[in-house]
Amino acid sequence: MGHSSDTAFVLKDVSLFFGSVPILTDVNFAIRSTGITSIIGPSGSGKSTLLRTLNRLNDHHPTFRCTGSVRYRGTDIYANGNGSVDVARLRQDIGMLFQKPCLFPTSIYENVLFGLKRLKLRPRSEFPGIVETTLRAVFLWDEVKDRMKHPANELSQGQQQRLSLARALACEPEVLLLDEPTASLDPKSTQAIESLIRELGNRLTVILVTHRLEQAKRLSETVIFLSDGCVCEWGGVDDIFTCPSKEITQQYLAGHPP
Ligand SMILES: Nc1ncnc2c1ncn2[C@@H]1O[C@H](COP(=O)(O)OP(=O)(O)O)[C@@H](O)[C@H]1O
Numbered sequence: 001m002g003h004s005s006d007t008a009f010v011l012k013d014v015s016l017f018f019g020s021v022p023i024l025t026d027v028n029f030a031i032r033s034t035g036i037t038s039i040i041g042p043s044g045s046g047k048s049t050l051l052r053t054l055n056r057l058n059d060h061h062p063t064f065r066c067t068g069s070v071r072y073r074g075t076d077i078y079a080n081g082n083g084s085v086d087v088a089r090l091r092q093d094i095g096m097l098f099q100k101p102c103l104f105p106t107s108i109y110e111n112v113l114f115g116l117k118r119l120k121l122r123p124r125s126e127f128p129g130i131v132e133t134t135l136r137a138v139f140l141w142d143e144v145k146d147r148m149k150h151p152a153n154e155l156s157q158g159q160q161q162r163l164s165l166a167r168a169l170a171c172e173p174e175v176l177l178l179d180e181p182t183a184s185l186d187p188k189s190t191q192a193i194e195s196l197i198r199e200l201g202n203r204l205t206v207i208l209v210t211h212r213l214e215q216a217k218r219l220s221e222t223v224i225f226l227s228d229g230c231v232c233e234w235g236g237v238d239d240i241f242t243c244p245s246k247e248i249t250q251q252y253l254a255g256h257p258p
């Protein structure tokens with residue numbers, strides 16, 4: 001499979017392990033550069049592990065091992081030797097949002113700039129403008145513009161999650177990995193985050209882990225279904241939800257009525 005510019009990730013014969021325990025085996029799929037892909041499957045099926053493989057976040061676990069090839073824009077991100085990747089750069093290109101908002105014990109303003117300052121991507125003079133632009137992009141500006149110096153933890157969960165997203169966007173990522181980003185939010189905040197995700201999918205690669213099948217249906221074009229240690233199905237959202245090819249997918253979908 002060659003690299004073409006409309007493909008972000010290509011996984012070929014990928015297996016993931018913690019120690020000697022296989023988590024996922026023989027994973028093969030490609031993800032386009034724009035649009036939203038959902039990863040669904042039972043709890044413990046390896047959704048988070050697979051997602052964290054894409055920006056090498058599992059490297060923090062000493063027993064993690066990945067075989068096969070994970071290519072991002074044509075580069076094997078686990079290759080050793082001369083062409084080995086710059087992991088900091090990779091994580092700049094591939095931003096991530098978790099189930100719980102992940103903020104630092106500092107002000108709203110400093111939280112937006114946290115990643116950007118460390119990357120030294122932009123001169124300081126641009127910081128105020130970047131803060132405003134990204135907070136507007138996540139529809140948080142009007143709610144926080146008069147309390148930039150206040151601690152970020154005084155915000156509601158929904159606001160904190162939007163702030164986490166603003167921080168990721170400030171680093172100008174090409175890809176966003178979202179691990180159950182609305183799991184701890186109320187319906188209104190969920191709606192706000194979902195409309196943001198939809199919009200971001202028009203210009204970025206968005207990969208969404210969700211246990212809410214309705215959310216996968218609403219938001220994504222492509223679905224990857226994990227079960228029993230492998231990718232059980234991979235394809236268009238309508239195909240998978242209306243005529244899954246495997247019995248196990250049917251059973252899983254049937255167990256999660258809308
Ligand atoms: N750091 C780790 N060390 C050992 N096993 C792990 C680690 N992280 C996850 N696992 C195991 O990998 C499997 C998949 O976990 P995970 O990717 O979190 O699943 P999901 O996100 O689908 O609920 C589970 O059996 C889990 O116990």
Ligand SMILES: [Mg+2]
Binds near residue numbers: 047048
């Ligand atoms: Mg998980």
